[in-house]
Amino acid sequence: MQTLKVIKIGGNIIDDEQALHHFLEGFSKIKGPKILVHGGGKLATKLANQMGVEVKMTNGRRITDADTLDIITMVYAGKINKNIVAKLQANQCNAIGFSGADGNAIVSEKRPVKDIDYGFVGDVLKVNTNTLEVLLNNQVTPVFCAITHDENGQLFNTNADTIASELAIGFAKIFKTELYYCFEKNGVLQNVNDDDSVIENINSENYKTLINEGIIADGMLPKLNNCFHAIKHNVHKVCIGKPEMLFSLNTKHTTIQA
Numbered sequence: 001m002q003t004l005k006v007i008k009i010g011g012n013i014i015d016d017e018q019a020l021h022h023f024l025e026g027f028s029k030i031k032g033p034k035i036l037v038h039g040g041g042k043l044a045t046k047l048a049n050q051m052g053v054e055v056k057m058t059n060g061r062r063i064t065d066a067d068t069l070d071i072i073t074m075v076y077a078g079k080i081n082k083n084i085v086a087k088l089q090a091n092q093c094n095a096i097g098f099s100g101a102d103g104n105a106i107v108s109e110k111r112p113v114k115d116i117d118y119g120f121v122g123d124v125l126k127v128n129t130n131t132l133e134v135l136l137n138n139q140v141t142p143v144f145c146a147i148t149h150d151e152n153g154q155l156f157n158t159n160a161d162t163i164a165s166e167l168a169i170g171f172a173k174i175f176k177t178e179l180y181y182c183f184e185k186n187g188v189l190q191n192v193n194d195d196d197s198v199i200e201n202i203n204s205e206n207y208k209t210l211i212n213e214g215i216i217a218d219g220m221l222p223k224l225n226n227c228f229h230a231i232k233h234n235v236h237k238v239c240i241g242k243p244e245m246l247f248s249l250n251t252k253h254t255t256i257q258a
């Protein structure tokens with residue numbers, strides 16, 4: 001089976017022009033089929049504030065009303081996605097930008113209302129691999145933003161970490177898939193302010209302890225839930241760290257184990 005790398009970059013890389021440039025240069029050189037997934041939550045928050053649209057986040061998820069959905073569509077599927085695709089083309093990487101609606105790639109449904117109504121936030125139901133597989137087999141690289149659809153004309157906001165894990169799971173029947181979460185730190189850290197304190201392996205046992213001790217918090221919680229979801233659904237390898245982990249074997253990072 002051929003290996004497929006699904007690589008996600010977060011807001012802190014997207015917002016830093018130099019870091020993004022450096023990452024995309026390296027990403028372009030990665031051999032074999034690959035998919036890039038990008039977030040952009042920080043930029044959406046900044047623009048919403050500038051436009052006077054209130055920003056509400058709960059459990060790491062953006063409560064997405066109609067105005068917010070308009071903003072995130074412009075920011076994620078527009079500005080950020082097209083910028084990244086153009087920069088990849090400049091690096092001779094033939095990329096095509098995708099939301100989940102394009103090629104009917106990712107179908108979702110509105111997150112059910114329990115205690116909280118998240119608005120236009122979608123939970124993934126299905127990944128359609130057919131169109132994407134044709135592209136991957138022709139050396140074309142899909143670049144996904146954090147938007148899905150319901151096949152009835154409704155777009156939804158879906159966390160970029162979830163898009164990455166669902167794509168990796170969806171492709172696990174065709175490829176040996178590897179999932180990489182790239183962000184600004186060396187991995188999951190014992191002390192969030194000490195980049196040398198990388199926890200090299202996390203399994204479901206030490207994960208519980210790390211949560212109880214308050215070592216894992218904030219955005220890292222949903223990220224790790226996505227990691228475990230992937231590793232339990234046939235994704236071969238799941239890693240968290242700086243982009244350098246993709247380019248140099250000696251770079252410290254966190255590996256998730258079942």
Ligand SMILES: Nc1ncnc2c1ncn2[C@@H]1O[C@H](COP(=O)(O)OP(=O)(O)O)[C@@H](O)[C@H]1O
Nearest residue numbers: 010011183187188189192215216217218219220
């Ligand atoms: N133990 C930990 N190790 C590393 N980061 C942590 C830890 N606990 C909480 N975090 C926070 O999680 C953040 C990453 O989550 P998030 O902001 O969602 O990332 P991204 O947008 O890059 O995907 C880090 O910037 C950090 O502030």
Ligand SMILES: CC(=O)N[C@@H](CCC(=O)OP(=O)(O)O)C(=O)O
Nearest residue numbers: 011039040041061062146159160
């Ligand atoms: C539903 C939900 O919360 N969606 C995220 C999608 C963007 C994202 O995930 O961006 P980062 O990876 O950079 O945080 C949001 O709007 O913030």
